[in-house]
Amino acid sequence: MTLKAKIKAGAESLGFVAVGFTNIKPLPGMQQYKDWIEKGQQAEMAYLASQRSLEARADAKQLLPSCQTVISLLSSYPPPADRRSAGIIGVEGRIAAYALQRDYHEVLSERLEKLAYLIKTLAEVEVQTYACVDSAPILEKSYAHKAGLGWIGRNSLLLHPDFGSWTFLSELLISLELEPDPPFEADGCGECQLCLRACPTQAILPDRTIDARRCLSYLTIENRGAIPVEFRKAVGDRIFGCDQCQSVCPVNKKVHQEPQQTAIEEFPDLVESFRLTAEEFKQKYRHTPVWRAKYTGFRRNLAIAIGNSGQKEFLPLLEGALLNESDPVVADAIEWALGELVQ
Numbered sequence: 001m002t003l004k005a006k007i008k009a010g011a012e013s014l015g016f017v018a019v020g021f022t023n024i025k026p027l028p029g030m031q032q033y034k035d036w037i038e039k040g041q042q043a044e045m046a047y048l049a050s051q052r053s054l055e056a057r058a059d060a061k062q063l064l065p066s067c068q069t070v071i072s073l074l075s076s077y078p079p080p081a082d083r084r085s086a087g088i089i090g091v092e093g094r095i096a097a098y099a100l101q102r103d104y105h106e107v108l109s110e111r112l113e114k115l116a117y118l119i120k121t122l123a124e125v126e127v128q129t130y131a132c133v134d135s136a137p138i139l140e141k142s143y144a145h146k147a148g149l150g151w152i153g154r155n156s157l158l159l160h161p162d163f164g165s166w167t168f169l170s171e172l173l174i175s176l177e178l179e180p181d182p183p184f185e186a187d188g189c190g191e192c193q194l195c196l197r198a199c200p201t202q203a204i205l206p207d208r209t210i211d212a213r214r215c216l217s218y219l220t221i222e223n224r225g226a227i228p229v230e231f232r233k234a235v236g237d238r239i240f241g242c243d244q245c246q247s248v249c250p251v252n253k254k255v256h257q258e259p260q261q262t263a264i265e266e267f268p269d270l271v272e273s274f275r276l277t278a279e280e281f282k283q284k285y286r287h288t289p290v291w292r293a294k295y296t297g298f299r300r301n302l303a304i305a306i307g308n309s310g311q312k313e314f315l316p317l318l319e320g321a322l323l324n325e326s327d328p329v330v331a332d333a334i335e336w337a338l339g340e341l342v343q
């Protein structure tokens with residue numbers, strides 16, 4: 001068994017579902033990334049446009065000076081429950097499927113640490129490594145495509161033929177030179193345009209990128225300010241993230257995964273969630289991706305979802321909350337929701 005085959009087997013035994021190897025030659029996705037930044041489509045995520053971010057994305061040696069190989073790794077998660085069709089609003093909110101388990105940054109960092117240890121044990125020379133889980137400045141979809149793990153779909157996500165886009169990407173940069181895998185050649189999207197048509201805010205661009213300024217995933221998670229009024233109805237019952245362009249994808253529909261016990265509810269009660277104190281929010285969500293929205297963002301999203309619920313019995317709750325609300329972003333969302341419910 002070659003060292004590469006042993007590393008692959010070790011990664012799979014740690015829980016990664018697909019593994020690919022690439023060298024560090026420049027990636028074709030870099031120009032597209034620069035164009036995306038130049039158009040301001042990263043919204044308020046200024047860190048994506050920093051000099052360090054651009055340099056590291058252009059050259060993996062900025063992250064690990066001795067880097068010779070990028071190992072791309074996929075981990076899968078179960079698709080959202082098919083409880084009801086999108087657009088039917090009730091008394092519950094909805095959380096994106098990826099966020100229902102313990103924070104993937106924590107889980108994958110532990111896995112990558114074990115993989116790095118394994119590689120150092122297997123190799124007969126000294127090896128330097130650098131682990132990337134989502135937040136590192138690296139063109140992870142481009143590396144995964146180049147490593148043969150799938151193609152970049154029209155919804156901008158990496159699609160693996162078996163696991164679709166219900167996956168987390170991570171990378172381990174290593175100082176060993178290993179034979180690269182062939183890139184994934186086919187474009188599995190073909191003539192399909194389902195994700196473009198299904199996006200509630202027309203955030204998907206023709207060049208397979210997303211305009212974050214319009215994307216509900218960005219607007220309900222990373223965005224620290226108000227959600228623009230024009231997109232509030234489209235939020236529907238989404239209180240954290242959006243799965244729409246993944247849920248309609250025929251590649252994703254073929255993915256079969258046994259349901260798993262989740263760390264948090266997928267459809268939390270809107271009123272109970274809105275009544276959580278800051279401390280209770282921390283207790284419940286601290287070690288899940290929902291923490292990323294912070295207490296303010298979570299309450300802003302809940303207020304908008306309550307406004308979209310059509311349930312007039314929520315009016316006293318909102319009126320009472322507005323009297324005591326000191327955060328202007330949340331107060332603005334509550335006022336909007338009151339306006340929706342009194343109509």
Ligand code: SF4
Binds near residue numbers: 204242245
């Ligand atoms: S996550 Fe939602 S809003 Fe964003 S591009 Fe996909 S469907 Fe559109």
Ligand code: SF4
Binds near residue numbers: 193249250251
């Ligand atoms: S919905 Fe269709 S076009 Fe969009 S990513 Fe999936 S296969 Fe590609």
